[in-house]
Amino acid sequence: DTAVSQTPKYLVTQMGNDKSIKCEQNLGHDTMYWYKQDSKKFLKIMFSYNNKELIINETVPNRFSPKSPDKAHLNLHINSLELGDSAVYFCASSPVRKVAEAFFGQGTRLTVV
Amino acid sequence: GQQVMQIPQYQHVQEGEDFTTYCNSSTTLSNIQWYKQRPGGHPVFLIQLVKSGEVKKQKRLTFQFGEAKKNSSLHITATQTTDVGTYFCAGSLSGTYKYIFGTGTRLKVLA
Numbered sequence: 001d002t003a004v005s006q007t008p009k010y011l012v013t014q015m016g017n018d019k020s021i022k023c024e025q026n027l028g029h030d031t032m033y034w035y036k037q038d039s040k041k042f043l044k045i046m047f048s049y050n051n052k053e054l055i056i057n058e059t060v061p062n063r064f065s066p067k068s069p070d071k072a073h074l075n076l077h078i079n080s081l082e083l084g085d086s087a088v089y090f091c092a093s094s095p096v097r098k099v100a101e102a103f104f105g106q107g108t109r110l111t112v113v
Numbered sequence: 114g115q116q117v118m119q120i121p122q123y124q125h126v127q128e129g130e131d132f133t134t135y136c137n138s139s140t141t142l143s144n145i146q147w148y149k150q151r152p153g154g155h156p157v158f159l160i161q162l163v164k165s166g167e168v169k170k171q172k173r174l175t176f177q178f179g180e181a182k183k184n185s186s187l188h189i190t191a192t193q194t195t196d197v198g199t200y201f202c203a204g205s206l207s208g209t210y211k212y213i214f215g216t217g218t219r220l221k222v223l224a
Contacts, residue, residue: 031210041199043214056211101158
């Protein structure tokens with residue numbers, strides 16, 4: 001069973017389009033994250049939710065909007081896609097405990113053309 | 114803002130050689146984690162260090178947290194081709210869920 005699953009795995013779309021990436025975790029974790037990994041492999045946190053509440057909101061364009069319908073799901077919607085949005089987007093989840101290791105999904109490679 | 118830098122950015126080693134990556138934070142950390150990302154894969158958790166000066170070992174991997182809790186290192190003894198990937202440290206500030214990932218060190222092991 002996949003612990004953290006993201007869909008789709010690949011996404012190719014034109015500039016100006018709106019797209020969503022879905023993430024689900026079956027680990028019972030309270031905290032979920034979205035990270036962006038650019039072409040230089042830098043991993044940057046975008047958002048984090050704890051029990052459906054937004055707790056981390058980094059300096060990310062308003063075009064990016066996370067939504068957490070329940071604590072097992074954290075989706076990412078992106079409006080008016082731009083070329084610079086091309087990257088790999090990782091969803092992750094972690095428990096709230098002493099060793100809070102993050103479990104990452106397989107990633108969604110977004111290519112904006 | 115908080116920054117976490119890693120050096121070197123890239124490292125090529127011959128199989129059997131040792132490898133070390135260093136992680137430096139601009140601010141004091143509550144704890145530090147290390148992750149490995151294989152080419153084309155996703156980051157996978159390796160370990161978490163919490164105490165000042167802490168040293169932990171996992172087989173050929175040795176992790177260290179600095180006394181001032183602002184730096185950390187990962188040392189791999191006698192590298193193998195399976196060690197190939199990018200190694201990230203991730204530091205957390207006290208009382209936050211936020212982990213800032215380091216810039217990563219990409220390791221290539223030549224057979």
